[in-house]
Amino acid sequence: MKIGIIGGTGDIGEGLALRVSDKHEIILGSRDPAKAVESADKIKNTLKERGIDGNCRGTTNEDAAKAGDMVVISLPFQHVAPTLAGINPDCFKDKIVISPVNPMVRKNGCFLYCPPDEGSAALAIKKMLPESCKLVTAFNNIAARKWSMLDCVLDYTVAVTSDDTDAKMQVMALAQQISKLQPVDAGGLELAGIVESLTPLTINIAQNNKLKDLSIYMR
Template sequence: MKIAIIGGTGGQGLGIAIRFVQAGEDVIIGSRTVEKAQAAVDKVKGLLAKDEIPNLKAAENSDAATEAELLVLTVPLAAQKSTLLSIKEGAAGKTLLDATGPLESAIGGSPITYLALWDGAAAERSARLLKDTNVICAFNNISSSALMNFTEPIDCDCLISGDDADSKVVATEVIEKIPGVKVVDCGPLERAKIIEKITPLLIGLNIRNKTQFGGIRITGLDK
């Protein structure tokens, strides 16, 4: 599987990239410029203490989307629309995992407050903008700190929602290659608005408890 991390230069994108590289997937880190993407690749090499990582490369977001089979969107809410429009052609017919968090920090507010969107959820906004792409809400409740703590398994479930069953199967298989992570299918994409609201809750709990690794587990299910 060739996976593009669109806007993958922040903590969340880098963490997901590292985890998939460790799992043996071919990963492309995308950014607005290839130079910024290459800087992220070089940072990953430094973190993993490797001079070369054959299954990792850099590209502009549009090129990364065209080349990859699976896309992961890891940009702030303010950059979501412009980024999606820049990859629209390359993303057509593919699956996109949207990790966008609609937080009030996007408009200068608090990161522990949910920002209501006209579309209902950030992932639903992506689906509206990319009508030919299968959008899956994913990675919203796994902290960047947990992802970047790449020598340890992650004690957190990954809640997903989406309207395409085949895309959810692919997403589940790939995400569960990250040690410790179990995927919980929460139903259609409209459930994304519920999943995304868990993000500010977890951020607030982490701040209150002076940690960065608080996550969520769904118990009692036959997974």
């Protein structure tokens, strides 16, 4: 499968690409295609050192969206609307779009969940995409550094929400292929805010308890 990552040069984009480009064709997008090519080369080299053949290339955000069968929006929330506004909506037509986006602000040294008027990043992003898009939230609660440390087993829970059951199952199947991730059905998109809000919780707990890169495992 081809997976396009908008904002693919960031921490989550690169981390996700590191973990899946041995199984899927990854197209990293950026505002600056040269930066995306650099990221893709870095990922392929890291994998090559381990004898793994990574299928990853860099390009513009629009090309990444166009090329992907699935598209991940891996941007800080405040950059999602302007970035999507600059991409031809046809690039997303009928596709599964994954949002790991958590809207947060830092105030007095701690992180607050700060959703838009729609109630969550997911519900706001849904309005920015063509109706035929199947929006799925996933990977919201795993710290980027865990993705990037290839020796780190990702034995975490991935709470997945969507209003499209088939799309949700396809994203859960993708998550299942990564390390020891445990995808679970967290309900419809209207529940996405609950999942998004868990990330500032983990960051605050990490800060207050001198812990690092907390991620969530439910059992």
